[in-house]
Amino acid sequence: MNDHMICRCEDVTASDVRAAIDAGACNAQEVKMRTRAGMGPCQGRVCRPAVEAMVGVSGEGVLQSTSSMTVHLPIRPVSLQDLVIIREQ
Amino acid sequence: MSVALENRLTMLSMDPLTTTEEESTLAASDYANLTAHLQADTAGTMAGQRVVIVGGGVIGLMTALYLTRAGARVELFEAESLGAAASGRNAGGIYAFGRAIGEVALARASMDLWEDLTLGGLDSHFHRPGHAMIALNDHERGLLDMAERHYALAGLPTRRLTPDEAVAVLPGVSPDNAGALMGTTDGQGYPFTAVSSIIAELRAAGAIIRDHCRVQSVIERGGQARGVRSALGVTEADHVILCAGPWLAGFSESAGCNLAVRPRRSQIMVTERIAGMENFPFVSGNRVYARRTHAGNIMIGGGGPWEQDGYNVTSSYEALSFLGKHMSELFPGLAGAPIIRAFAGTVELTADHFPLFGPAPSMEGLWISAGYNGHGFGLCAAMGRLTVDLIRSGSDGVPLPAAVSAVVGEFGPDRFNARQGKQP
Structure with a gap:
């Protein structure tokens, strides 16, 4: 199970996530900050449930914080030019 | 009749018009x-x-x-x-170029300590690709010329880039740039x-x-x-x-x-990984800044007095379109780069x-x-x-x-x- 790919965009495996939890990460956002899981082109659409599940089953410390992985704009990638168009509308 | 040209060098905290040569020289001995x-x-x-x-x-x-x-x-x-x-939630800048002269000695010493810590095993991704500040008009070019003199007195190494040199060194930069000044020892890391x-x-x-x-x-x-x-x-x-x-x-x-610290939102957006930008330094001008992360994404930011005060860290369309507009003017070659993520942090300002x-x-x-x-x-x-x-x-x-x-x-x-x- 440890070699299972959790985040395909950033090549993060289950053992990477486990190591982050063991080092003190106590919510999905903290796992992201330590592993880059969820920081690639899909922005966690694939890995988020797996990361949150792994944090959720880790037990100690989890209840201290319920912060889940942050959802960031834009929801799908847009170019800089697209952002200029938003401004001009 | 002359037209007043704007200064959009928002990362130039040092005011070259009011900074004295004595202050600049002192920054060298302080360091x-x-x-x-x-x-x-x-x-x-x-x-x-x-x-x-x-x-x-x-x-x-x-x-x-x-x-x-x-x-x-x-x-x-x-x-x-x-x-x-x-x-x-910051861009990982570790630099001295652009800083007010009263902060230059401290900023240079801090870069050296980051380097020492990294050589000693800290996993910081610290390196020194430099910081290029890009002028888009003659007024900004003039300010950079004056800044060059002050930073030279302060002992901070810089390199002047002609518009053509800027195009060669900074992939995607506007061919209409008015030249750049680069702090060659400036660093960055991965928070x-x-x-x-x-x-x-x-x-x-x-x-x-x-x-x-x-x-x-x-x-x-x-x-x-x-x-x-x-x-x-x-x-x-x-x-x-x-x-x-x-x-x-x-x-x-x-x-x-x-x-009395005033909290103010500051926003950053991130492109997909872009190939061929391995030597991209920290860049600034036209009210924005950008850098390449070790993973290969380009981060684009640039707050200012137009931003909200307070602890709100949601991204705003106004800011993202502001960053998109100003970055694609400064770097037309990046105008098609896909933005995958944006985030905001809170900076604390003193008077x-x-x-x-x-x-x-x-x-x-x-x-x-x-x-x-x-x-x-x-x-x-x-x-x-x-x-x-x-x-x-x-x-x-x-x-x-x-x-x-x-x-x-x-x-x-x-x-x-x-x-x-x-x-x-």
Whole structure:
């Protein structure tokens, strides 16, 4: 199970996530900050449930914080030019 | 009739029109003296002293690192996640070029310390690709020419780029640029690994880190700070250091002075990984800045007075379109780059844009290191290291060395009680 790919965009495996939890990460956002899981082109659409599940089953410390992985704009990638168009509308 | 040309060099904090040659020359000798002072080995100089640090951002963590190395028994409290506010939501800039002349010596020393820490094993991704500030009109070109003179007097290496050289060195930059000035020693790092690496060293050295644990008050007895109160109860200490960044103002009463920091949102957006940009330096101009991360994404940011005050860290379309517009004008070659993520952080601003660093006037043993105006990630190494000197000046009666007071002597946290700062 440890070699299972959790985040395909950033090549993060289950053992990477486990190591982050063991080092003190106590919510999905903290796992992201330590592993880059969820920081690639899909922005966690694939890995988020797996990361949150792994944090959720880790037990100690989890209840201290319920912060889940942050959802960031834009929801799908847009170019800089697209952002200029938003401004001009 | 002449048309007034705008200055959009928002990363040029040094005003080349009001900075004097004396000030610039002093920055060179301040840096030399500080560098000599930093050769001293601090190991054991704080042996046995109990220190509580309030705030687990990069300032608090780096301070904890240097105090632990000096032998102190450190216990650090963070109300939420470690390194997750401005410390984890910044562009990782570690530079001196562009800084106000009064901050240049400190910023240069901090770059050197980041380099030392990294050579010593800290996983910071620190490297020095430089910082190129790009002019788009003759007024900006003129300001950069004046800045070049001041930074040369300050001993900070720079390189002037003609418009054609800028096109060659900075892939995608506007061919209509008016030239650039580049700080060639400026660095950058990766906040997430740096923070994780500091935490790992602290834990291995026996420091206690309490995240998701808010400090409620500073405990004082007989005019002396004795520790803090949190959900865990009372934690005794000989010294308490407030490194609470934008949340510092909540400790004004304990500190006995107005710790006036203004929180302001600052936003960043990130492109997909882009190939062929491996040597891209930090760049700025046209009201924005950008850098390449070690992973290959380009981060684009650039706040300013137009941003919201407060602790809101949601991204706004206004800011993202502002960044998109100004970045694609400065770098038309990147206009098609896909933005995958945007985020916001909170920077803390002081009235004169210099840090709050020194003793609190209310009691012995209470210290402040905050108010870094968005420069905290770069400055944290120097400020963490100099906190060892600061605390020894209070507890051991060791006077603050002249090399240190020359660069932090003006940063007393109670200075706004005496008089209003230079410029809000």
